[in-house]
Amino acid sequence: xxxxxxxxxxxxxxxxxxxxxxxxxxxxxxxxxxxxxxxxxxxxxxxxxxxxxxxxxxxxxxxxxxxxxxxxxxxxxxxxxxxxxxxxxxxxxxxxxxxxxxxxxxxxxxxxxxxxxxxxxxxxxxxxxxxxxxxxxxxxxxxxxxxxxxxxxxxxxxxxxxxxxxxxxxxxxxxxxxxxxxxxxxxxxxxxxxxxxxxxxxxxxxxxxxxxxxxxxxxxxxxxxxxxxxxxxxxxxxxxxxxxxxxxxxxxxxxxxxxxxxxxxxxxxxxxxxxxxxxxxxxxxxxxxxxxxxxxxxxxxxxxxxxxxxxxxxxxxxxxxxxxxxxxxxxxxxxxxxxxxxxxxxxxxxxxxxxxxxxxxxxxxxxxxxxxxxxxxxxxxxxxxxxxxxxxxxxxxxxxxxxxxxxxxxxxxxxxxxxxxxxxxxxxxxxxxxxxxxxxxxxxxxxxxxxxxxxxxxxxxxxxxxxxxxxxxxxxxxxxxxxxxxxxxxxxxxxxxxxxxxxxxxxxxxxxxxxxxxxxxxxxxxxxxxxxxxxxxxxxxxxxxxxxxxxxxxxxxxxxxxxxxxxxxxxxxxxxxxxxxxxxxxxxxxxxxxxxxxxxxxxxxxxxxxxxxxxxxxxxxxxxxxxxxxxxxxxxxxxxxxxxxxxxxxxxxxxxxxxxxxxxx
Numbered sequence: 001x002x003x004x005x006x007x008x009x010x011x012x013x014x015x016x017x018x019x020x021x022x023x024x025x026x027x028x029x030x031x032x033x034x035x036x037x038x039x040x041x042x043x044x045x046x047x048x049x050x051x052x053x054x055x056x057x058x059x060x061x062x063x064x065x066x067x068x069x070x071x072x073x074x075x076x077x078x079x080x081x082x083x084x085x086x087x088x089x090x091x092x093x094x095x096x097x098x099x100x101x102x103x104x105x106x107x108x109x110x111x112x113x114x115x116x117x118x119x120x121x122x123x124x125x126x127x128x129x130x131x132x133x134x135x136x137x138x139x140x141x142x143x144x145x146x147x148x149x150x151x152x153x154x155x156x157x158x159x160x161x162x163x164x165x166x167x168x169x170x171x172x173x174x175x176x177x178x179x180x181x182x183x184x185x186x187x188x189x190x191x192x193x194x195x196x197x198x199x200x201x202x203x204x205x206x207x208x209x210x211x212x213x214x215x216x217x218x219x220x221x222x223x224x225x226x227x228x229x230x231x232x233x234x235x236x237x238x239x240x241x242x243x244x245x246x247x248x249x250x251x252x253x254x255x256x257x258x259x260x261x262x263x264x265x266x267x268x269x270x271x272x273x274x275x276x277x278x279x280x281x282x283x284x285x286x287x288x289x290x291x292x293x294x295x296x297x298x299x300x301x302x303x304x305x306x307x308x309x310x311x312x313x314x315x316x317x318x319x320x321x322x323x324x325x326x327x328x329x330x331x332x333x334x335x336x337x338x339x340x341x342x343x344x345x346x347x348x349x350x351x352x353x354x355x356x357x358x359x360x361x362x363x364x365x366x367x368x369x370x371x372x373x374x375x376x377x378x379x380x381x382x383x384x385x386x387x388x389x390x391x392x393x394x395x396x397x398x399x400x401x402x403x404x405x406x407x408x409x410x411x412x413x414x415x416x417x418x419x420x421x422x423x424x425x426x427x428x429x430x431x432x433x434x435x436x437x438x439x440x441x442x443x444x445x446x447x448x449x450x451x452x453x454x455x456x457x458x459x460x461x462x463x464x465x466x467x468x469x470x471x472x473x474x475x476x477x478x479x480x481x482x483x484x485x486x487x488x489x490x491x492x493x494x495x496x497x498x499x500x501x502x503x504x505x506x507x508x509x510x511x512x513x514x515x516x517x518x519x520x521x522x523x524x525x526x527x528x529x530x531x532x533x534x535x536x537x538x539x540x541x542x543x544x545x546x547x548x549x550x551x552x553x554x555x556x557x558x559x560x561x562x563x564x565x566x567x568x569x570x571x572x573x574x575x576x577x578x579x580x581x582x583x584x585x586x587x588x589x590x591x592x593x594x595x596x597x598x599x600x601x602x603x604x605x606x607x608x609x610x611x612x613x614x615x616x617x618x619x620x621x622x623x624x625x626x627x628x629x630x631x632x633x634x635x636x637x638x639x640x641x642x643x644x645x646x647x648x649x650x651x652x653x654x655x656x657x658x659x660x661x662x663x664x665x
Contacts, residue, residue, distance in 0.1 A: 018123035019052035022130055023073045026050050029135045030071065030142065039147060048142050051096065053079070054107075057115045058100040060194060067195035069096035070146050071138065072103075075128055078138045079103070079241065081172035082187050083145045092607070094170045094187045097195035102187060102242035109266055109273050116268065128177055137180050141173050165233040165608070174241045186236040188244045191603040197308040209358040209597065211578055214397055219573035220489045222403065222580060225396045227280075227290040230608055237293055238263055244604065245278065245296040251285055257444045257502035261288040263296055267303045270378025270386070271342055276303060281503040294394055297605055301612040302392040303376040305355065306602040312354040312367060315347075323354065323367035324596060328618035330631030331384060340628065346384035353379055357598035357616070360402075361589050366596060373598045373614045385631065390623050391615040392600065398611050402597050403581045405615030406588065407463065411486035413620040414457045414465040415664055416632045417641050420621075422658040424550050425455040425467065428494065432559035435491060441498045448505050449473050450481075454494060455551065456563045457484060460645035461587055464490040464564060468497035469551050470505050477516070478509035480539040480548055482663040488571055488580055490564040504536065504665055512540035522661075529627040529661045536665040547660045591644070593619045627661050 027050040034047040051069040058066065072079040082094040104115060114121070143149045169186035176182075191197055214224055240247040246265040262279040276299050280291030300306070316323060326346055337345040353370040370377050375387045390412055393405035418425055430442055430452065445452045450470040457467040463486060470481040481504045485496030512519060515537055522528040522538050529538060538544055545552070574580055585595050596616040605612055621632040632638055639651040 017052060017055045018121055018127070019055040019073060019075070021123075021126060022128055023050050023052035026071070026073055026078070026130055026135065026138065029130075030139055033135075033139045037143075045147065048146070049096070051100075053100050053103060054111075054115070055121055058097065058104055058194075059116065062195045063097055064195065066100055067095040067097040067193075069099075071142060072096065072099060073128075074103070076177055077241075078134070078141075078175040078177065079172055080138065080141045080145055080175065082170035083172075084170055092169075092189045092603075094189040095193065095196045098190040098193045099172060099187060099242055101190045101193055102244065105265065106240065106243060106247050107266075112266060112268075112273060130177075134175075134177060134180070137175055141175055141182060145171070145173055165231040166235045169233055169236050172241055183241065185239040185241050185243075186233060187242045188233065188236045188604050191306050192308055209360070209363075209398075211360075211399055211402075211581070212397075213576040213578045214399055216575055216577055219575060220492075222400075222488055222492075222577065223395070224400055224577065227287060227294060230290070230294070230396075230610065232290065232293050232608060234289070234293060237296065245293070245300060249289065249292060251289075255506055256448060257441075257505055258499070259283055259285045259288050260503065261285060261292045263292060267376050269303070269376030270383055274303075274376060276376075281499060294610075297602070297608075297610065298392055298394040298612055299389060301394070301600040301602045301605060302374060302389045302614065304374050305370070305377070305600075306604075311370060312356070313351050314354065315349050315351050317348045319354065319367055320348075322365070324357075324369070324372075324594075324616065324618060326369050326372075326384065329372060329385070329616070330622055330635050332629055332631060333634065336628050337384075342383055342386070343629075344381060344383045347381075350381045352382040353377070355598055357596045357614075360585055360595040360597060362594065368596060368598055368616060372616055373600065386624075386629065388623060388625070391617075392612065393615070394605070394610055394612045396609060396611070397577075398597075398599075398613065399577050399581050401611045401613040402615060403577065403584060405597075405613050406581075406584050406595065406617065407486040407488075409615060409617050409620055410461055410463050410584075410588075411465050411484050412623040412664070413617075413637075414459055414461065414486070415467055415482075415484045416621040416623065416662060417459045417638065418455075418457050418467060419662045419664075420632060420638055420657050420659075421459070421642060421652060422550055422656065423459065423642070423647075424554060425457055426563060427554045427557045428454040428456060428466070428563065429557035429559050430454060432557075432561065433491070433494065435495070437495055438491075438498060441495075441502055445470055445498075445502060445505060450505055452498060452501060453551065453554075454497060455554070456558075459647070460641045461591060462567050462570065463488070463584060463587060464493045464567060466490070466493045466497040467551075468501040469548070470501045471552070472509070475542050475545070476509065477512035477542070478505070478540045479542045479545055480663065481505055481508050481536065481665070482539065483665060488584075490560055490567065494560070500665070508536075508540050511537055516541075526627040526661055530625075532625040532665075535625060535661055535663055538661060539663040547658070548663070550658075588617050588620075591619075593617045623662075623664060630661075633657070633659070 031047040039045040048071045049069045050071045051066050053072045054074045166186040174183045237245045238248050246263040249263045252260045258281045264277040266273040267276045278296035280288035282288040354367040355370050357368040359366045371382045391405050391409045393401050395401035453469040455467045457465040465486045467484045472479050483500030485493050487493035598614040600612040
């Protein structure tokens with residue numbers, strides 16, 4: 001076959017973009033076929049609109065030509081669409097620019113950096129070469145999809161039986177330039193598409209935040225729906241062409257403790273591209289997959305603001321009467337701002353981006369630094385702390401999301417109090433748990449050579465928090481593995497903590513052996529502990545075991561019914577989730593804290609029946625990763641909480657603290 005040669009116009013474009021000549025040649029060839037065919041039965045039929053993708057950054061400015069495109073040429077495939085499937089047009093159509101944005105976000109780190117922060121690209125020869133049969137295949141695909149001429153509608157690739165949510169979405173066909181294999185996938189419109197997103201103003205919540213009662217399935221159930229009951233468009237969320245959360249999922253069939261399903265995607269943040277992972281760790285792959293997608297959507301909502309709204313940009317000094325004081329959530333040691341090139345000192349006179357939230361305690365709108373709500377966001381002057389997804393949660397309604405966001409904050413606060421406060425926590429008698437799930441998890445850990453310990457990690461807050469500790473019996477690599485969970489039902493908190501521990505057990509020994517030299521260096525210089533994985537990895541070294549002595553020396557065990565009798569009587573048997581949320585709010589307000597909610601729900605989540613929020617409780621100890629960036633060690637609560645709980649008469653002194661990196665995974 002003879003390749004389609006670039007025309008004169010294409011030759012001129014060769015100097016501007018590597019793929020431009022081939023795109024112009026494909027446009028000319030498809031236009032010629034369209035004009036020859038005519039299509040009188042297709043009202044308003046126009047020739048295909050072709051653009052190139054992969055030789056320039058498409059995440060920035062609006063591009064009407066790209067938005068209108070229905071054929072996109074990349075270096076390895078021709079993408080046809082978005083086009084509508086059988087039946088009515090999709091409720092939320094996606095444009096060609098949406099496709100370009102979704103596609104670019106799935107590229108590897110080097111390719112994304114080249115496109116987004118690199119210099120101008122130059123072509124290395126005429127590439128890709130478009131043979132006549134590639135053009136014929138592209139035209140046939142365009143005719144069958146965009147023009148709707150297929151006798152049998154194209155079906156989605158890898159149909160799994162749960163495709164109702166996917167079937168309602170626009171679709172894209174990817175024609176592989178090497179094999180001519182066609183893959184059809186659904187696409188979600190990008191809510192921040194530079195060309196088709198509708199921008200608006202970010203305004204305060206009008207009136208009180210509307211919290212309403214929701215009946216629970218049982219008094220002890222705090223999730224109103226099961227994870228697998230949501231209409232998740234699983235193929236649109238994860239596919240290698242335009243997946244909103246990533247290129248796919250990974251199932252680990254060799255895991256001896258859980259049935260994990262994982263995925264990941266690169267998200268651009270203040271420090272470059274961050275590899276954001278999401279996972280589900282249940283006892284079945286089907287449930288794990290649903291949980292993984294829910295967590296992925298939560299990460300998607302929490303990494304960046306996904307609604308096209310204008311931010312408030314001002315100094316705290318100017319908005320102090322209706323804003324959260326950033327200092328109430330903790331700042332780093334001044335030395336961090338002198339030595340960390342990414343960190344900038346906070347100033348109440350510096351203009352920073354703000355987002356509107358709502359104070360449940362004061363029943364009023366309140367401005368919150370964007371830095372605390374979206375962990376990958378960043379702007380000059382607001383890098384005074386580097387937040388995480390701590391306090392973010394997703395649920396079937398606002399009340400459910402808020403409750404679980406607060407539970408996560410309480411869990412991390414209690415864990416840090418127990419660790420840095422060097423507390424000797426009550427140990428839970430696991431044999432007192434009349435629960436087959438708990439017994440099975442303990443047995444699975446034992447088969448891997450680990451003993452499981454569990455502790456009541458409450459300090460001054462009554463909400464149950466359980467910390468689990470997996471201890472390797474032979475003292476080898478992967479010696480200790482910590483985890484924690486909070487919940488209104490103590491049994492659920494225990495199961496959550498044990499499940500987290502079982503998640504890390506299989507990989508901990510291998511991870512320690514692989515990283516042993518760098519972990520040993522961290523053991524002698526804590527300043528080398530710089531990222532999340534370093535904290536848990538460090539305690540895989542046998543030599544770190546003495547630092548966890550306050551957990552290991554506790555031998556007396558107490559039954560769950562004894563430890564949580566007072567709490568169980570207090571929480572009662574409420575039939576409405578709002579009652580539980582109000583009880584949690586009351587507990588935090590009585591401890592002297594505000595309770596702030598920021599709605600993070602994305603347009604995609606709204607259509608799936610989901611709500612995402614970021615909860616902020618100023619004064620609680622925030623979880624940080626990296627030894628230098630530990631705000632908890634500088635916050636008053638670390639020293640006062642034990643006195644408030646009646647565990648001692650005086651505040652903790654600096655000399656009584658366990659000044660060792662926390663092992664939270």
